[in-house]
Amino acid sequence: MRAAVITFPGSNCDRDLAVAFERILSCRVERVWHRDRDLGDVDLIGVPGGFSYGDFLRCGAIAARSPIMADLLRKAEAGVPVLGICNGFQILTECGLLPGALIRNRGLSFVCRPAGLEVASDRSPFTSGYRRGERITLPVAHHDGNYVIDPDGLSRLEDEDRIAFRYLDNPNGSTADIAGVLNRRRNVLGLMPHPERAIEPALGGGDGKRMFEGFMEVAG
Amino acid sequence: MKAIISISLRGGVLDPEARAIAGSLESLGFDNVRDVRRVRRIELDLDVADRDTAEEQVRAMCERLLANPVIEAYEIEIPA
Numbered sequence: 001m002r003a004a005v006i007t008f009p010g011s012n013c014d015r016d017l018a019v020a021f022e023r024i025l026s027c028r029v030e031r032v033w034h035r036d037r038d039l040g041d042v043d044l045i046g047v048p049g050g051f052s053y054g055d056f057l058r059c060g061a062i063a064a065r066s067p068i069m070a071d072l073l074r075k076a077e078a079g080v081p082v083l084g085i086c087n088g089f090q091i092l093t094e095c096g097l098l099p100g101a102l103i104r105n106r107g108l109s110f111v112c113r114p115a116g117l118e119v120a121s122d123r124s125p126f127t128s129g130y131r132r133g134e135r136i137t138l139p140v141a142h143h144d145g146n147y148v149i150d151p152d153g154l155s156r157l158e159d160e161d162r163i164a165f166r167y168l169d170n171p172n173g174s175t176a177d178i179a180g181v182l183n184r185r186r187n188v189l190g191l192m193p194h195p196e197r198a199i200e201p202a203l204g205g206g207d208g209k210r211m212f213e214g215f216m217e218v219a220g
Numbered sequence: 221m222k223a224i225i226s227i228s229l230r231g232g233v234l235d236p237e238a239r240a241i242a243g244s245l246e247s248l249g250f251d252n253v254r255d256v257r258r259v260r261r262i263e264l265d266l267d268v269a270d271r272d273t274a275e276e277q278v279r280a281m282c283e284r285l286l287a288n289p290v291i292e293a294y295e296i297e298i299p300a
Contacts, residue, residue: 058288065285094288101291103229106236148233148291173236 001027001219003044006072008034008063013049013085013196020196021046024212034066042080043219045072049086049141049194059102059144060090069095081125081219082188086142089180089190098181098190099157100149105142106173112141114204115193116168117179121161124182126189129214136207138193140171140179145192147174147181157181164189221271223264223278224297227287228257262286274298 003021007014018029021044030040034052039045052063063069076082076097084092092098105111114137119130130136149157154176157163165180172192180191195208229235235258242256264281268274278296287294 057286061285061288093290099290101288103233103291104236106234108236108240146236150232173234 001025001043002030002041003027003046004030004032004039004042005046005048006032006034006039006068007048008050008052008066008091010052010054011048011050011087013087013194014046016194016196017046017048017083017085020199020208020212024199024209025216032068034063034068037067037071039068039071039075042075044215045075045080045082047072047082047084047088047091048196049088052087052091055144058094060087060092060094063087063091064094073097076183076188079185079187081215083126084188084190085194085196086145086192089192090144092188092190097188098183099153100147100175100178100181102144102192103146103148104144105146105171107171110141110143111145111171113139113171115140115171115179117165117193118168120163120166121182123161124164124186124189125215125218126211127164127214128218129210129212135168136210137198137205138195138208139197139204140193142172142192145172145174147172147178147192149175149178160184162186165191165193221266221268221274222299223266223274224299225262225264225278225282225286226259226295226297227262227282227292228259228294229291230293233291271298 005018122132162182166177195211198205198208238256
């Protein structure tokens, strides 16, 4: 298996994500710069967390228009799995791959703590390692994690079983406690919590590791 | 040619920053503030000769980058 992790100016979880891919999926990881135009022949694409372009204009807005994104959109449409975490989730909504948008947390504070989540759908390569309804804990660390979507968009997500994770104790004001969503084809997941920071019991738990293990079982 | 773009959150999207500003004004004793809206203003200096072209270009810029139509509305003003 081969994976790519994109680095934007201001990404800061790119190495963590590459390590998670390498260790758990035992795959080769290409580190791709945002100005490149080709992700190569890959089976998995990671869009990491951080503060690309200092969150200028809107979080993820400028990164979503970088040269590499055209190839990401092409590959996502062809069915290549794409995982966007935190700023990566913001970028995937800004480029139109995922619906909705992420705005400033309702409480206005940066939130950095373990978050309890409910697995709302196990029907995707990224959530198949969990059981629907199961409760897990992953760290969150964000200022703009307040997921906004209009009522029609929300019913579509619910009807199509595309809400992947919900917060048990909503830390940011997100509509319907949404912490992560899938695209219609179910090969693209965006989420605010950080599974790549929960792959070692010594560092934040092991619940994130199961996302990668589940992926491995489906895709490996 | 100058263009001024005003970008604000769409009605129905709750703006936590505007709400905090309203709360702070109230705590200062300004108790007659019914609502606060934050508007971001972007000014462009364009190398374009006619108004129609300028407006068309700025609209494209708003749709593709400057505003996020999912949450934001924008207005374009091109002063004579």
